[in-house]
Amino acid sequence: MRKSNLTPLLALLLAAPLSHAATWCVRNHTELQQALTAAAASPGDDEIRIREGIYTTFSGTFTYTAQTTGWLWLTGGWYTIDGNDCAQMRMDASRTILDGAGQQRVLKILLMPPAGTTQSTRLGVMNLTLANGYGNSTTFERGGGVQMNSYSDGFTELWLDHVIATHNDGYFGGGADLYAKNGFVRIANSLFDHNDASATAFGHAAITVVTTPGNVSPAIIIANSTFARGHCPGNSGRGCGVGAGLPAGVNLAVLNSLFHDNAISDLNIEGMAVIGAGNGSAAADYSLIPTLSGNLALATTHAFAGDPMFVDPANGNFRLRDASPLINQGLAPLPYYPLGGADLDGNLRVRFGATDPGPYENQTWDRIFVNGFEP
Incomplete structure (x- = not known):
C-alpha cells in the first residue's frame, strides 16, 4: 500500500x-x-455549526429549500472554548445527533433555482448522526435520514462526509436519497447501518446523477464507508443496500468500502438506456461487495472476500478487529478527493503506514501479534 500524504480534513472540507x-x-x-x-x-x-447534542424534529423535518446557489455546510461536533460558542469542532459524528423519533424524515436539503441557472454549488453534511427518520411510503417520501436533491442546471456537488445514518426508513433510500440534475455525489468516511426501505428498495441510499460535465469522472464516489444490515422487500430484486442510477456519461467509483449483511443485494447498478438516457459505468477497487444486482456490470479490482471481522456487527460496531485481514489493505491516497486526516471516530485516518477500508481506522493493531504471540 502507498503511504498517504493527505491534507487535513477541515482544510479540505471547510475551505469556502x-x-x-x-x-x-x-x-x-x-x-x-x-x-x-x-x-x-x-x-x-x-x-x-451545530453544537454537540441531540436535536429532535419536534416541529417537522429539518428543511433547507433554496432558490439561490450559495454553498452550504451543515456541520456537527462544535463546542465552546473560553466563552466562544462553536469555536472548536470535535471530529466524532456520534456526539451530534439529528433524530426523527420514528415520526418524520430527519433532514431535507433541496436546491431549486430558476431554470437556466449556471452557478456551481456545493451542499455538504458533515460530522453528524442522522437517526430514526421516517419517510411515509404512501406519500413517496424518500430519504428517511436525509434527502439531498438539486434541480439546478448549474453544477452541484452533494457531499456526505463523516456521517452516521442509522435506523432510518424511507420510500426509496431509507438512509439517504441523493439526486443531482447536473453534478456530483460523494459519500465518504460514513457508516450506514440498519436502514430500511420498507415499501421498495435501497435501504441505505438511492443515488442518481442525471448528467455531469465530460471532465467529471467519476460523478459518484463512495469511499471508505460501510453499509450494513439494510432491509427492504426488494422491489423486483433491486436489493436493500445502495442503488445507483447511471445514465450515459455518469460513472460510479466505490473505493475502500465494505458492504455487509444487506438483504437481497448490497449494490444495485442500473443504466438508463431503457428510458433513452443511455448507460453509464461502475467500478470498485479495494472493496467488499458480496452481492450485486441491476442491469450494469461492476468492473472490480483488488476485491476483498470473506469475513471482514468486525468488532461486534450484531450490535452495530463495525470497527475492524485487530485480527481482521483488511487492516492496512485500503488504497491511499485516493485518486480523487483526499479523505482528510480523521476517521469517523476522529482518530488518525492513516495508521501503521496504510489505510483501512471502511470509515474506521484500527488504532491498536500490531503486526508483531498478527499471527499470534510467539515467545
Missing part, C-alpha cells in the same frame, strides 16, 4: 469560496431550523 455570507451557531432544534431557513434565503456561502 472567496465570499462567505454567514456562519450560524445553533444550540437547539428551533435555532437549527431558523438557521436553515436563513441560509436558504442567503445568496452567499453559508455554514451552520
Whole structure:
C-alpha cells in the first residue's frame, strides 16, 4: 500500500469560496431550523455549526429549500472554548445527533433555482448522526435520514462526509436519497447501518446523477464507508443496500468500502438506456461487495472476500478487529478527493503506514501479534 500524504480534513472540507455570507451557531432544534431557513434565503456561502447534542424534529423535518446557489455546510461536533460558542469542532459524528423519533424524515436539503441557472454549488453534511427518520411510503417520501436533491442546471456537488445514518426508513433510500440534475455525489468516511426501505428498495441510499460535465469522472464516489444490515422487500430484486442510477456519461467509483449483511443485494447498478438516457459505468477497487444486482456490470479490482471481522456487527460496531485481514489493505491516497486526516471516530485516518477500508481506522493493531504471540 502507498503511504498517504493527505491534507487535513477541515482544510479540505471547510475551505469556502472567496465570499462567505454567514456562519450560524445553533444550540437547539428551533435555532437549527431558523438557521436553515436563513441560509436558504442567503445568496452567499453559508455554514451552520451545530453544537454537540441531540436535536429532535419536534416541529417537522429539518428543511433547507433554496432558490439561490450559495454553498452550504451543515456541520456537527462544535463546542465552546473560553466563552466562544462553536469555536472548536470535535471530529466524532456520534456526539451530534439529528433524530426523527420514528415520526418524520430527519433532514431535507433541496436546491431549486430558476431554470437556466449556471452557478456551481456545493451542499455538504458533515460530522453528524442522522437517526430514526421516517419517510411515509404512501406519500413517496424518500430519504428517511436525509434527502439531498438539486434541480439546478448549474453544477452541484452533494457531499456526505463523516456521517452516521442509522435506523432510518424511507420510500426509496431509507438512509439517504441523493439526486443531482447536473453534478456530483460523494459519500465518504460514513457508516450506514440498519436502514430500511420498507415499501421498495435501497435501504441505505438511492443515488442518481442525471448528467455531469465530460471532465467529471467519476460523478459518484463512495469511499471508505460501510453499509450494513439494510432491509427492504426488494422491489423486483433491486436489493436493500445502495442503488445507483447511471445514465450515459455518469460513472460510479466505490473505493475502500465494505458492504455487509444487506438483504437481497448490497449494490444495485442500473443504466438508463431503457428510458433513452443511455448507460453509464461502475467500478470498485479495494472493496467488499458480496452481492450485486441491476442491469450494469461492476468492473472490480483488488476485491476483498470473506469475513471482514468486525468488532461486534450484531450490535452495530463495525470497527475492524485487530485480527481482521483488511487492516492496512485500503488504497491511499485516493485518486480523487483526499479523505482528510480523521476517521469517523476522529482518530488518525492513516495508521501503521496504510489505510483501512471502511470509515474506521484500527488504532491498536500490531503486526508483531498478527499471527499470534510467539515467545
